[in-house]
Amino acid sequence: MRICILSMQKVNNYGSVLQAYSLKKMLENMGNEVSFIDIEPKREENALIMETDIISYSTEIERTLKLNKYIINKLILKLREQFLYKKFDFFRSEYLGIDGKENSRNYDLCIIGSDEVFNCLQKAPWGFTSQLLGNITQAPKVITYAACCGATSYGKLPESAKPIIISALRKNEAISVRDENTKEFVEKCINITPKVNLDPVAVGDFTQEIQKNSAIVTRMPKHYCIVYLYQNRIKDENEIRYLKKFCKEKGLAVFAIGETQKWIPNHLFVNPFEVLALFEHADFVITDTFHGTLFGAKFAHKMAVLIRESNKNKLCDLVSRLSLKDHVANKLSDIEDIYKVDVDRNFIDDVLTQERMKTLEYLKENAL
Numbered sequence: 001m002r003i004c005i006l007s008m009q010k011v012n013n014y015g016s017v018l019q020a021y022s023l024k025k026m027l028e029n030m031g032n033e034v035s036f037i038d039i040e041p042k043r044e045e046n047a048l049i050m051e052t053d054i055i056s057y058s059t060e061i062e063r064t065l066k067l068n069k070y071i072i073n074k075l076i077l078k079l080r081e082q083f084l085y086k087k088f089d090f091f092r093s094e095y096l097g098i099d100g101k102e103n104s105r106n107y108d109l110c111i112i113g114s115d116e117v118f119n120c121l122q123k124a125p126w127g128f129t130s131q132l133l134g135n136i137t138q139a140p141k142v143i144t145y146a147a148c149c150g151a152t153s154y155g156k157l158p159e160s161a162k163p164i165i166i167s168a169l170r171k172n173e174a175i176s177v178r179d180e181n182t183k184e185f186v187e188k189c190i191n192i193t194p195k196v197n198l199d200p201v202a203v204g205d206f207t208q209e210i211q212k213n214s215a216i217v218t219r220m221p222k223h224y225c226i227v228y229l230y231q232n233r234i235k236d237e238n239e240i241r242y243l244k245k246f247c248k249e250k251g252l253a254v255f256a257i258g259e260t261q262k263w264i265p266n267h268l269f270v271n272p273f274e275v276l277a278l279f280e281h282a283d284f285v286i287t288d289t290f291h292g293t294l295f296g297a298k299f300a301h302k303m304a305v306l307i308r309e310s311n312k313n314k315l316c317d318l319v320s321r322l323s324l325k326d327h328v329a330n331k332l333s334d335i336e337d338i339y340k341v342d343v344d345r346n347f348i349d350d351v352l353t354q355e356r357m358k359t360l361e362y363l364k365e366n367a368l
Contacts, residue, residue: 001031001032001033001108001109001367001368002032002033002035002105002106002107002108002109003027003032003033003034003035003107003108003109003110003111003367004034004035004036004037004105004107004109004110004111004138004139005020005023005024005027005034005035005036005037005110005111005112005113006036006037006039006110006111006112006113006117006131006132006136007019007020007023007036007112007113007114007115007117008020008039008115008116008117009036009092009096009098010038010039010092010098011115012081012084012085012088013088013258013291014257014258014272014275014291014295015115015201015289015290015291015292015294015295016115016291017088017091017092017096017272018200018201018204018272018275018276018291019114019115019146019199019200019201019291020036020096020200021091021095021096021204021272022200022201022203022204022206023111023113023114023145023200023204024036024096024097025204025205026200026203026204026359026360026363027111027363027367030363030364030367030368032367032368034097035097035105035107036096036097036098037110037138039126039129039131039132040126040129040131041125041126041127041129042127042128042129042130042131043127045127045128045129045130045161045164046127046128046129048128048158048160048161048164049120049121049128049158049160049161083269084269087269087270087271087272088272090271091271091272105138106138106139107138107139108139108140108141109139109141109142109143109366109367110136110138110139110141110142110143111142111143111144111145111367112132112133112134112136112142112143112144112145112147112172113144113145113146113147113148113176113178114145114146114147114148114178114199114200115148116148116149116150116314117132117133117144117147117148118132118133118147118148118149118150118152118177118182118185119148119149119150119151119152120133120149120152120157120161120165121151121152121156121157122150122151122152128161130164130165130167130168131168133165133168133169134168134169134170134171134172135167135168135171136171141173142171142172142173143172143173143174143175143176143366143367144172144174144175144176144177144194145176145197145200145359145362145363146176146177146178146197146198146199146200147175147176147177147178147182148177148178148179148182148314149177149179149181149182149185149313150311150313150314151310151311151313152185153181153184153185153313154184154185154188154189162189165189166189166190169186169189169190170190173366174195174362174365174366175192175194175195176194176195176196176197176362177194177195177196177197178196178197178198178199178314178317179196179313179314179317179318180196180317181313181314181317182194183196195358195362197355197358197359197362198321198352198355198359199290199291199294200359201291201294201295201298202294202297202298202352202355203352203355203356203359204356205356206273206276209273209276210273210276210277210280210299212273213271213273213274213276213277214277216270216274216277216278217277217278217280217281220253220255220278220281221253223250223251223252223253223283224252224253224254224255224282224283225247225250225252225253225254225255225282225283225284225285225286226255226256226257226278226279226282226284226285226286226287226300227243227254227255227256227257227261227264227286227287228256228257228258228259228285228286228287228289228292228295228296229256229258229259229261229286229287229288229289229292229306230259230288230289230308231259231260231261232259232260232261232262233261233288233306233308234261234263234332239332240263242332242333243263243286243332243335244263246335246336246339247284250283250284250339252283252284253266254266255267255268255278256268257270257275257278258275258289258292275295276295276299279295279296279298279299279300280299280300282300282301283301283302284300284301284302284303284304284339285300285302285303285304286303286304286306286335287303287304287305287306288305288306288307288308288311289311289315290311290314290315290318293305293315293318293319293324294318296327296343297318297322297324297343297348298348298352300343301342301343302338302339302341302342302343303324303327303338303343304327304328304329304334304335304338304339305319305324305327305328305329306328306329306332307319307328307330321351322348322351323344323347323348323351324343326338326341327341327343
């Protein structure tokens with residue numbers, strides 16, 4: 001079967017490209033031919049939500065560059081961004097097969113997902129487009145997999161946009177979501193109960209990819225801590241001093257991955273598979289992102305999760321599904337106790353094995 005995936009594969013973010021890769025790999029292992037199509041902005045649809053309180057774009061690449069008042073720092077951040085983006089471009093070309101002709105072909109099936117494809121009120125570069133909800137022209141059959149609303153909820157939708165959203169959702173022959181908020185959103189919109197599946201990163205197998213990219217670990221200190229946060233999210237000087245002191249006392253070298261943290265001089269510019277290898281060998285992980293939590297749960301030994309208002313819908317749901325409550329830091333000082341708790345690898349591996357079986361069953365039922 002010729003399948004196209006509509007996702008956020010062109011967002012320069014580790015979680016976005018890895019979830020796209022994982023879904024593509026699973027579908028190809030079933031014997032399908034898989035490509036990606038681009039998000040198509042629709043100005044007239046986006047105008048329907050312009051009067052609404054738009055939710056800030058927060059795909060784990062949160063741009064705070066404009067808040068930095070020092071021009072030299074802006075230039076350094078810009079150069080770092082460009083260097084990292086080249087790695088994403090290479091990954092998309094080499095592993096996702098993106099060639100610039102994504103929307104010029106016809107397919108048997110389109111799968112929408114994963115990531116925040118249902119986040120209608122997100123202030124994203126493409127704006128609100130019903131294409132992400134099911135209004136697809138490239139394939140006669142459309143389904144979703146592990147779709148997420150992010151911070152959007154049914155109660156926040158403007159009345160002017162509801163008919164288009166409902167119409168688009170009804171075009172899907174099967175709907176799979178990845179959290180309770182999105183499940184409720186679908187139920188209230190079209191009165192059906194969707195399947196609930198974990199993100200493709202959770203259920204995918206990256207064993208070979210990590211092995212082939214494990215050389216990065218040999219260049220790391222013996223003991224290190226990974227900080228995987230939205231850009232400059234920890235700004236309070238007292239909190240920064242606390243984290244520096246904590247890592248020094250534990251004998252951990254501190255490295256930032258993904259977004260820049262101004263208080264961390266060591267920033268790793270690595271490819272997506274190297275990120276997973278680094279998580280696997282880290283002594284400790286500190287994150288406030290959905291995929292950072294997923295990387296930690298799947299690969300790390302110890303981790304602390306900081307839940308933010310902007311992503312609590314999806315992150316609280318993930319924490320609950322993987323029983324990670326003992327790793328949640330309500331305040332930074334909680335990290336001291338969290339450090340003493342190991343990730344329950346046996347439990348999480350069992351959960352992910354079961355979830356992988358559910359995923360393959362859903363995909364085989366709808367994509368064969």
